[in-house]
Amino acid sequence: xxxxxxxxxxxxxxxxxxxxxxxxxxxxxxxxxxxxxxxxxxxxxxxxxxxxxxxxxxxxxxxxxxxxxxxxxxxxxxxxxxxxxxxxxxxxxxxxxxxxxxxxxxxxxxxxxxxxxxxxxxxxxxxxxxxxxxxxxxxxxxxxxxxxxxxxxxxxxxxxxxxxxxxxxxxxxxxxxxxxxxxxxxxxxxxxxxxxxxxxxxxxxxxxxxxxxxxxxxxxxxxxxxxxxxxxxxxxxxxxxxxxxxxxxxxxxxxxxxxxxxxxxxxxxxxxxxxxxxxxxxxxxxxxxxxxxxxxxxxxxxxxxxxxxxxxxxxxxxxxxxxxxxxxxxxxxxxxxxxxxxxxxxxxxxxxxxxxxxxxxxxxxxxxxxxxxxxxxxxxxxxxxxxxxxxxxxxxxxx
Amino acid sequence: xxxxxxxxxxxxxxxxxxxxxxxxxxxxxxxxxxxxxxxxxxxxxxxxxxxxxxxxxxxxxxxxxxxxxxxxxxxxxxxxxxxxxxxxxxxxxxxxxxxxxxxxxxxxxxxxxxxxxxxxxx
Numbered sequence: 001x002x003x004x005x006x007x008x009x010x011x012x013x014x015x016x017x018x019x020x021x022x023x024x025x026x027x028x029x030x031x032x033x034x035x036x037x038x039x040x041x042x043x044x045x046x047x048x049x050x051x052x053x054x055x056x057x058x059x060x061x062x063x064x065x066x067x068x069x070x071x072x073x074x075x076x077x078x079x080x081x082x083x084x085x086x087x088x089x090x091x092x093x094x095x096x097x098x099x100x101x102x103x104x105x106x107x108x109x110x111x112x113x114x115x116x117x118x119x120x121x122x123x124x125x126x127x128x129x130x131x132x133x134x135x136x137x138x139x140x141x142x143x144x145x146x147x148x149x150x151x152x153x154x155x156x157x158x159x160x161x162x163x164x165x166x167x168x169x170x171x172x173x174x175x176x177x178x179x180x181x182x183x184x185x186x187x188x189x190x191x192x193x194x195x196x197x198x199x200x201x202x203x204x205x206x207x208x209x210x211x212x213x214x215x216x217x218x219x220x221x222x223x224x225x226x227x228x229x230x231x232x233x234x235x236x237x238x239x240x241x242x243x244x245x246x247x248x249x250x251x252x253x254x255x256x257x258x259x260x261x262x263x264x265x266x267x268x269x270x271x272x273x274x275x276x277x278x279x280x281x282x283x284x285x286x287x288x289x290x291x292x293x294x295x296x297x298x299x300x301x302x303x304x305x306x307x308x309x310x311x312x313x314x315x316x317x318x319x320x321x322x323x324x325x326x327x328x329x330x331x332x333x334x335x336x337x338x339x340x341x342x343x344x345x346x347x348x349x350x351x352x353x354x355x356x357x358x359x360x361x362x363x364x365x366x367x368x369x370x371x372x373x374x375x376x377x378x379x380x381x382x383x384x385x386x387x388x389x390x391x392x393x394x395x396x397x398x399x
Numbered sequence: 400x401x402x403x404x405x406x407x408x409x410x411x412x413x414x415x416x417x418x419x420x421x422x423x424x425x426x427x428x429x430x431x432x433x434x435x436x437x438x439x440x441x442x443x444x445x446x447x448x449x450x451x452x453x454x455x456x457x458x459x460x461x462x463x464x465x466x467x468x469x470x471x472x473x474x475x476x477x478x479x480x481x482x483x484x485x486x487x488x489x490x491x492x493x494x495x496x497x498x499x500x501x502x503x504x505x506x507x508x509x510x511x512x513x514x515x516x517x518x519x520x521x
Contacts, residue, residue, distance in 0.1 A: 135488055262478040
């Protein structure tokens with residue numbers, strides 16, 4: 001994968017980012033790999049149309065990888081685009097139609113300013129009945145937070161522990177957009193403004209952390225990012241041509257839910273996460289307690305709380321408390337988002353699901369470096385489209 | 400061809416009426432209207448007028464707005480569960496008086512693009 005960043009890729013287009021990510025994937029194959037080995041490409045790209053004024057991007061990327069005439073499929077499921085592309089690639093292999101596929105995703109968001117990005121991301125909500133009455137994308141998760149606070153008594157202070165933890169992890173990840181702790185950012189911004197902060201919470205409560213959609217403030221939100229990620233999937237029968245230490249796909253799941261948040265019975269839970277996770281746990285023959293580490297879709301701090309509950313790591317309503325007790329930290333009982341999550345690693349939306357698989361591959365082969373989870377053998381990736389109308393889950397196992 | 404369209408819903412909103420559909424097969428209420436019942440699959444539907452009262456189920460105040468709503472910023476928006484049991488999103492007017500659990504009633508905000516469903520404190 002490329003580094004995710006808001007400035008670094010200013011002079012590049014999505015095609016160049018995707019080729020860079022795919023080249024790293026190919027070069028990492030122990031026994032060698034060329035793109036011609038692949039039978040198909042599955043690409044997640046949410047909105048090349050708006051961000052780059054370019055459609056038909058799967059064909060573009062297949063061309064740019066020199067894969068013609070192999071088939072190329074673009075998947076658009078909002079922020080779950082490449083998590084779904086991964087599932088589609090796995091199904092292509094499971095069907096027997098393909099032996100090897102390249103799956104990945106890309107988003108080049110920073111061509112637009114914040115106002116246009118806000119409008120573009122809102123396309124992933126119901127354009128008539130949510131965006132049409134003023135809901136932004138952060139606004140939908142803020143609404144979820146308000147319902148969660150009201151029903152379960154969770155607090156904004158608990159959410160901050162998730163942002164703090166994900167920045168601590170991101171600092172250890174060379175691919176992360178923000179490789180700084182929130183305390184370091186507070187010290188830097190404070191110095192610039194001629195002030196200082198006792199600790200993270202004083203900074204997070206200050207005007208330097210403005211409200212985006214109450215109760216969510218800037219540091220509750222993942223950033224706007226450019227980046228790409230790619231992984232190579234191979235059938236069991238051919239995997240040994242490429243490596244002696246593969247990471248196995250143990251189970252997958254996917255589900256949809258109502259497009260509009262308001263059509264759900266429970267606003268404090270993403271029903272599609274529970275459905276997709278149960279499918280994946282069943283296929284893999286594992287329980288939530290068997291998961292050693294997970295990448296969950298923390299587009300907002302509240303989303304990580306809800307995800308860790310819906311995935312069964314914690315009881316409903318307990319996710320915020322669990323995070324604030326350090327149970328999801330890198331050295332906790334279930335390290336969540338060891339790569340910094342969307343919050344610190346960045347969220348080029350179409351690339352995120354594939355970037356989670358990249359992280360799982362590194363973790364389960366013991367190659368994650370400073371943010372390695374000790375003895376990780378079973379990992380879970382959880383990718384959400386918008387406010388949960390699409391969810392993909394995969395469970396991976398060390399080969 | 401279905402009569403239960405987005406356009407029909409917006410036309411009713413413009414007339415300050417909150418109108419959805421009721422499934423004649425299973426009784427499921429849907430707001431806004433849809434061409435088929437998302438519970439039982441029936442297309443045997445009828446118009447259903449909703450009363451304007453409900454309770455706030457979720458609320459936020461937006462500080463980084465959509466372009467269309469820039470001039471209102473900051474503004475409240477939320478999910479309201481109507482007394483009929485169906486929920487819908489809308490602007491929340493006088494948002495400082497409204498919280499999760501507050502009673503609200505529908506209001507209809509007209510701008511250059513058309514009409515926006517809103518709710519105000521009841």
